[in-house]
Amino acid sequence: MATFILYKTILASCILMLSLLVAMYSTLIERKVAGFFQDRLGPDRAGPWGLFQPLADGIKLFFKEEFMPNTADKFLYILGPSLTMLIALLTSAAIPWGSNLVINGKEYPLQVADINIGILYIFAIVSIGVYGIMIGGWASNNKYALLGAIRASSQMISYELAMSLAIISVVMMTGSLSLNDIVQQQHGFNWNIWYQPAAFLIFLVCAFAECNRSPFDLPECETELVGGYHTEYSSMKLGFYLFAEYINMFISAAVMATLFFGGYNFPFMDKLTLSPNAMATIGFFVLFAKITFLGFVFMWVRWTLPRFRYDQLMRLGWKALIPLAILNIVITGIVILIR
């Protein structure tokens, strides 16, 4: 029992560190990618290729003045970013990061919690994420922040529907809500994307909206709302909001890689005769490569598409994605019945 707790603690802290590190460096990658897309070089002053830029940004944020509006609700004002950060970090617990490690003949899964309702857990946690933004926007007592928060909450609730409906068809194929089962069913090159491309597309679009990423970044659209829900935030509280956005991006890329791209599975994995530990390590890096690619897609789309208008956003969510997702479920059901 003690080793179990110790192992889980180590694993959880590793994943926590990993998420933070990835979030830190995705800020740099985002700026680099943005630069390259615009025929620039991006930040390259701090360290080689700008590798210390995230550190410089972090230090800057820590030393900025902490400003709190007089009219703000003090407790909720602090709760907002904390909650956002907490929830962004919670989701990584259910994702299988690799196949089992074997140490002294005992198997150790590379997953913090193999819960049998893994997907539901992730969706539940992501839904709570609205509160962080809503509370922060409301507590700042600023019209722009409030408008941003309202937009964020309505957008996230609308797109969560289509997102979960898209997942149902995947769950129908797998017959399990456990992420571990879903990954193991996609052994080798038998990935869900080949069977459920429509579900993947819907999920991808919804993930953009859930992470408040462009082209659906209406909650923080600087042209209309100054900074959206984080208008009144400064220093590291603002940093938490921005950081949480990148963690969310990382996690949703991880969820997409797990659900549709076979998680840690890779083609011809059976032909390799390696020890389980080596396989787990390779699997982890394969998963990481997939996550990196999907994260790149997030940035790629952001620097390609202009922002949607609010009515277009709602129409796309309710009138296009949800019917499509339901249609997808029906077709999947019929195909499963016939086979």
Place this chain on the structure above:
Amino acid sequence: MSFWEKIYLPAVLNGMRITFSHLFRKKATIRYPETKREFAEIYRGQHILKRDDEGRERCTACGLCAVACPAEAIIMVADERKPGEENLYREEKYASVYEINILRCIFCGLCEEACPKEAIFLTKRIVASDYERDEFVYGKDKLLEPLDPEKRIDISKRETKEVLEFKKDKSKKHNQ
């Protein structure tokens, strides 16, 4: 709108293809302190008051540059050359004070066009930045060409064809 236009996807994918192609384009960025943008040969930067080959100041304080200057950035005070100063000043009259307010200057080059003595020219050098506005009134200490032949500043690229032709005419005292 046709069906394919309505579902956005072909347009989105095309847009993504275009942005992706930009990843591999040549970048427009110039990493400034390490690499510098190449200037045109006739770039109009900081001014110089030329000396002639014997190191004498060419300027005779005629004031034509100050008259020509559209920004009214040039101020000068004329003085008479004393006996024994022939090695310093080319002609009997010279500018004891010659100031260009660099902040007013628009670097149009009309002063060098107006100058009958080939004394003032614009060079490829960039005006250095400073914290005080007063520092930008450049006097003779900053404008005058150094005496050291090694440190002479080449302005041949800014001499127009007409000027070069004129300089060949040795009958003019100016060109002797």
